[in-house]
Amino acid sequence: MLHTFVSYVEDRPGVLTRVASLFRRLNINIISVTVGHSERAGLSRMTLVCEASAEAGHRIRASLYKLENVIEVDDIAGAPTVTRELALIKVTATRHNRSAIFELAEVFRARIVDLTAESLMIEMTGVESKIEGLIQVLIDSEHEILEICRSGKMTMRRGHHTSRVLKAMGTGDAEPPEQEAAQEADAEPE
Amino acid sequence: METNTNSLSAAPAMLTGSEILWATLVGEGVTDVFGYPGGAILPAYDALRKFPIRHILVRHEQGAAHMADGYARASGKVGVAIATSGPGATNLVTGIATAMLDSIPMVCITGNVSSKVLGTDAFQEVDITGVTLPVTKHNFLVSRAEEIAPAIRQAFQIAKSGRPGPVLVDITKDAQQATARFDFEAAQPKPYRPHPMLKVETDGLSAAAELIRGAKKPVILAGHGIMQSGAMEQVRALAERAQIPVAMTLLGIGGFPASHPLNLGMMGMHGEAWVNDAIQNADLLIACGMRFDDRVIGTPHTYATKAKKIHIEIDPAEINKNIKVDVALVGDLREVLEQLLPRVSSGKTGQHSGASAWLKSIEASKGESAVRDMKNLPDLGHLYAAHVMHDLWRITGGNAIVATDVGQHQMWEAQYFHHEHPRSLVTSGGLGTMGFALPAAIGAKVACPDKEVWVIAGDGGFQMTAAELATIRQENLKINIAIINNGYLGMVRQWQEFFYDRNYESTPLVSPDFVKLADAHGIAGRAVKTRGELAAAVEEARTHNGPFLLNFLVEQEDSVYPMIPAGSALHEMIRRPGHNPLVETPDDL
Ligand SMILES: Cc1ncc(C[n+]2csc(CCOP(=O)(O)OP(=O)(O)O)c2C)c(N)n1
Ligand SMILES: [Mg+2]
Numbered sequence: 001m002l003h004t005f006v007s008y009v010e011d012r013p014g015v016l017t018r019v020a021s022l023f024r025r026l027n028i029n030i031i032s033v034t035v036g037h038s039e040r041a042g043l044s045r046m047t048l049v050c051e052a053s054a055e056a057g058h059r060i061r062a063s064l065y066k067l068e069n070v071i072e073v074d075d076i077a078g079a080p081t082v083t084r085e086l087a088l089i090k091v092t093a094t095r096h097n098r099s100a101i102f103e104l105a106e107v108f109r110a111r112i113v114d115l116t117a118e119s120l121m122i123e124m125t126g127v128e129s130k131i132e133g134l135i136q137v138l139i140d141s142e143h144e145i146l147e148i149c150r151s152g153k154m155t156m157r158r159g160h161h162t163s164r165v166l167k168a169m170g171t172g173d174a175e176p177p178e179q180e181a182a183q184e185a186d187a188e189p190e
Numbered sequence: 191m192e193t194n195t196n197s198l199s200a201a202p203a204m205l206t207g208s209e210i211l212w213a214t215l216v217g218e219g220v221t222d223v224f225g226y227p228g229g230a231i232l233p234a235y236d237a238l239r240k241f242p243i244r245h246i247l248v249r250h251e252q253g254a255a256h257m258a259d260g261y262a263r264a265s266g267k268v269g270v271a272i273a274t275s276g277p278g279a280t281n282l283v284t285g286i287a288t289a290m291l292d293s294i295p296m297v298c299i300t301g302n303v304s305s306k307v308l309g310t311d312a313f314q315e316v317d318i319t320g321v322t323l324p325v326t327k328h329n330f331l332v333s334r335a336e337e338i339a340p341a342i343r344q345a346f347q348i349a350k351s352g353r354p355g356p357v358l359v360d361i362t363k364d365a366q367q368a369t370a371r372f373d374f375e376a377a378q379p380k381p382y383r384p385h386p387m388l389k390v391e392t393d394g395l396s397a398a399a400e401l402i403r404g405a406k407k408p409v410i411l412a413g414h415g416i417m418q419s420g421a422m423e424q425v426r427a428l429a430e431r432a433q434i435p436v437a438m439t440l441l442g443i444g445g446f447p448a449s450h451p452l453n454l455g456m457m458g459m460h461g462e463a464w465v466n467d468a469i470q471n472a473d474l475l476i477a478c479g480m481r482f483d484d485r486v487i488g489t490p491h492t493y494a495t496k497a498k499k500i501h502i503e504i505d506p507a508e509i510n511k512n513i514k515v516d517v518a519l520v521g522d523l524r525e526v527l528e529q530l531l532p533r534v535s536s537g538k539t540g541q542h543s544g545a546s547a548w549l550k551s552i553e554a555s556k557g558e559s560a561v562r563d564m565k566n567l568p569d570l571g572h573l574y575a576a577h578v579m580h581d582l583w584r585i586t587g588g589n590a591i592v593a594t595d596v597g598q599h600q601m602w603e604a605q606y607f608h609h610e611h612p613r614s615l616v617t618s619g620g621l622g623t624m625g626f627a628l629p630a631a632i633g634a635k636v637a638c639p640d641k642e643v644w645v646i647a648g649d650g651g652f653q654m655t656a657a658e659l660a661t662i663r664q665e666n667l668k669i670n671i672a673i674i675n676n677g678y679l680g681m682v683r684q685w686q687e688f689f690y691d692r693n694y695e696s697t698p699l700v701s702p703d704f705v706k707l708a709d710a711h712g713i714a715g716r717a718v719k720t721r722g723e724l725a726a727a728v729e730e731a732r733t734h735n736g737p738f739l740l741n742f743l744v745e746q747e748d749s750v751y752p753m754i755p756a757g758s759a760l761h762e763m764i765r766r767p768g769h770n771p772l773v774e775t776p777d778d779l
Binding site: 013018055061063068 | 324385506
């Protein structure tokens with residue numbers, strides 16, 4: 001199954017290597033990892049997605065916590081979340097077929113962020129399946145894709161949880177407490 | 191000198207990085223370090239004489255790491271090893287991995303090239319924090335003098351807290367040479383954060399107590415955690431209160447007295463048949479500070495299928511890793527047992543319902559294999575390794591610290607040398623590192639100078655680190671060495687005999703005359719060829735003023751029984767042949 005871990009790690013040299021090395025050791029492929037500053041000074045927030053057996057979640061989380069530079073680990077496993085990915089897609093486009101691509105982008109609520117005589121760049125934010133969908137339609141409509149750049153998943157639990165609250169709850173083991181406030185994960189973006 | 195030392199390690203002052211390094215070690219209570227100098231660590235060595243620290247000069251950095259490891263295993267203190275950059279640092283790696291696999295608290299300090307040339311493939315530059323990342327609990331690259339004290343102090347905290355392990359601190363040469371303000375107190379690390387997934391809840395404790403109360407065939411599995419946590423008394427109390435027999439892992443040996451009537455002996459690949467049978471027939475296993483290693487479970491799906499399992503363990507990542515458990519009490523073993531014990535009432539009611547029937551049935555299952563008559567056997571001239579272990583145990587009264595190497599002799603030692611005390615067996619379990627025994631014994635002797643220390647090594651493994659004989663001589667350490675010389679890489683030969691049609695490829699071993707080798711190092715020795723000479727030789731070694739080496743020329747094609755072939759179930763073990771004379775009677779014990 002797909003596992004998603006959100007973790008707070010110290011923002012200093014070598015930390016990413018330590019996290020990555022753990023997965024390498026377990027022979028688990030990291031599907032995506034996004035890292036950036038968090039709301040807490042000196043700590044980066046990481047969303048890491050990997051494919052592993054259902055039972056592996058506990059061991060991965062426990063092992064991540066054994067790394068000195070890892071402060072918090074949340075195993076998102078099935079909890080209501082908002083998950084997004086950013087994609088930049090460059091396709092061949094001339095004045096003859098540009099408008100067709102504009103239409104496609106409109107349907108997918110993507111934006112055109114760059115345009116030249118021979119190509120244009122689409123920016124799209126959304127859940128993974130929508131990005132896959134856009135790419136598939138571009139291919140099926142025989143638009144030539146020149147480049148794709150994807151950020152990987154970013155995930156945040158729904159509801160009023162700061163990371164501190166989650167920590168107090170002992171996240172990852174328990175069901176999310178506010179089921180009723182939660183909507184389907186990966187709901188349509190605004 | 192004294193005042194100088196005090197001023198260097200007490201009040202805040204401006205010091206060089208090198209001085210800060212030693213002053214911090216002194217502050218952490220370090221009195222002995224094992225190391226080998228070189229260019230990148232030379233500034234540190236230059237400052238050493240100002241500090242009250244004994245430096246043991248090794249002959250190979252692997253030896254330094256094993257010595258620090260043996261020091262830690264024998265004393266419970268953090269061992270310290272020091273090496274220079276590049277080849278010095280990489281030579282430590284086997285020793286660091288050995289400590290990692292057995293959760294040994296150790297701090298390794300390496301010099302590195304100056305920070306200005308880091309990453310340029312400068313002379314003797316190796317990315318040792320990169321190299322050791324997977325075999326250390328944590329490591330640090332320090333490039334400024336200000337960072338030395340905080341890094342070293344944090345390294346000590348990490349090494350000994352929670353599940354212990356080795357930590358490496360790599361210090362650039364310019365950081366050693368620069369000057370900074372040293373304030374030991376201010377360099378104190380943040381308070382230790384216990385693993386956030388530790389969990390000992392009332393429900394779990396009640397469930398565990400309930401399982402213990404209801405069990406008819408319980409077995410305690412006693413591991414290294416007993417020593418690490420100092421839970422000897424608590425494990426004993428649990429066993430006695432509920433009359434539960436105790437099976438030992440290799441590293442658990444010593445955590446529960448061998449002479450205790452409830453001690454079954456060692457479990458696993460070379461555990462006695464009755465121990466493994468008891469585990470397979472048990473209805474409850476109480477795992478105390480052990481990790482269901484593949485060497486003790488055979489195969490996961492055939493392991494103790496009838497038993498409920500309680501796992502008391504400090505590392506949450508070990509829970510349900512190899513074996514699914516019913517109740518997990520994730521915390522320090524001693525603390526958990528102290529909470530559990532009041533729930534296991536003593537006396538008749540507290541005993542699990544079938545106490546005596548279960549203990550009797552285990553006793554009965556010993557049968558032939560437990561008839562051990564070694565003492566009274568006629569001396570046919572043959573010398574078996576088991577004889578050596580038995581007599582070493584008998585003559586030392588089981589009170590020595592024994593450092594074993596890896597192979598057949600290691601298993602025979604575990605079977606025939608009966609350890610009464612914690613930290614009296616120093617052996618590489620998880621990594622199975624040949625060459626471990628001699629340097630580890632040096633570390634143990636430095637840590638415990640008043641203890642009798644024996645090395646028991648195979649003819650193969652001894653040669654991997656034999657150069658440390660010179661260290662023994664230079665440091666004048668009274669260490670006795672028993673080489674179990676069977677002319678083979680015996681354990682590998684045994685596998686070839688059992689599983690590879692006796693194709694003894696690359697296992698026969700031509701060795702130097704070990705007595706002459708000792709002599710060349712200024713160490714006395716004697717070869718022992720028959721059973722008749724054994725006891726006198728052991729006495730000679732013990733009473734000799736100085737180190738002594740005994741070269742025991744034992745039966746060459748002897749095998750360790752019982753044996754669970756890799757990938758088989760515990761009950762599918764190859765049993766001890768009935769006619770095997772190498773057994774002990776109760777009178778022997
Ligand atoms: C460094 C290292 N290399 C290889 C091995 C594999 N190995 C395990 S036991 C053994 C044979 C050991 O022979 P010896 O030291 O003579 O001991 P014996 O088994 O004969 O008692 C070998 C080669 C190992 N454990 N460690
Ligand atoms: Mg041998």
